[in-house]
Amino acid sequence: MKKSDTAILTVNYPGAEKYHKDYFNSLSEQSDCDFDLIFINDNTPMPECPVRNYFNLSISSRKSFPEIRNIGLQYCVDNGYANLIFSDIDDKLGNDRIEKSKLNLANHPVIFNDLNLINEDSEIIKQSYISGFCSNDFLAFDEIIDRNVMGLTNSGINLLQVEIPNIPDDIVAIDWFLFSSILLQGIEAKFVRETVTYYRQDENNTVGMTNSINEKKIKFFLFVKKLHYTELIKRCSDNNPVKTKIRAKLDEIMMFEEIFSNQEKLKRYVEFVNSHYSELYQGWWSEIISLSVWRQHEE
Secondary structure (H helix, E strand, O other), X not given: OOXXXXXXXXXXXXOXXXXXXXXXXXXXXXXXXXXXXXXXXXXXXXXXXXXXOEEEEEEOOOOOHHHHHHHHHHHHHHOOOOEEEEOOOOOXXXXXXXXXXXXXXXXXXXXXXXXXXXXXXXXXXXXXXXXXXXXXXXXXXXXXXXXXXXXXXXXXXXXXXXXXXXXXXXXXXXXXXXXXXXXXXXXXXXXXXXXXXXXXXXXXXXXXXXXXXXHHHHHHHHHHHHHHHHHHHHOOOOOOHHHHHHHHHHHHHHHHHHHOXXXXXXXXXXXXXXXXXXXXXXXXXXXXXXXXXXXXXXX
16 A cells, blocks of 8 residues: 555566665665655566565566556556656666655656766766757657657656556557657656756666667667657547657658668768767657758768
8 A cells, every 4th residue: 555645666677686776775865755666576586675665566477568667657547646756777866856856746747857877887977968968948749759858767757647648569669658648648848957867878778878870770760760650640639730740750760761771871871870979869769860851961
């Protein structure tokens, strides 16, 4: 039975044991400790947890990543939590992240905070990463139609103000789809700059924060975006003007797939993006630039 109005949701996975100490310490050191930790165990043994209000959801049968996230989301809705704050087990929360998240969720239905990039040894690689390319304090759907800055490690939702969508089983970019679906409801997300998540750069990231791209990643990103736009279109009514924008993005991805069947063109694209990476990068999945920009370069 819940003991707080705020849930911290995370998923434990095989191999994450080496990060448990950092993660749990960051929770224990919070300036606001009024929260319940909802800990989804994905076929992993129960860890020792120093957090007082600790609820374990064990998943013994094999589930897809979207299914696991849907289970956690539905648990928080069904148990009447007002605030849901996401965190990744291999990352760390800034000491005031829960406090600042709760303060902002009182006035904004969706929030996301900045990231400090860290390595395997928790050494800071780069501070205030998102602030480096995101100047807006509020983001609507149009601002994340091409990219994402709201991960399941630096975001939060006021569950009393937001309708939580079901995440389709074939979706890869779960966080991007979740928040795109929510912002399609006409909601804006608030950028909370005054706190951070320590975002670990390791092999477990579906897509990390890098400074270069390769041909394999480009093909993967096209695959991810194609799934993303295809499912988002299904969420829009026929008279929703946003549906036309999403369909145009899907058409663009399909045109890129055709263009990149030519290996030489794919190679030139990778070279172009890598040579302009710092100015082109605007968040996860933004390495797929607009077709018009690419055609201008090709001309």
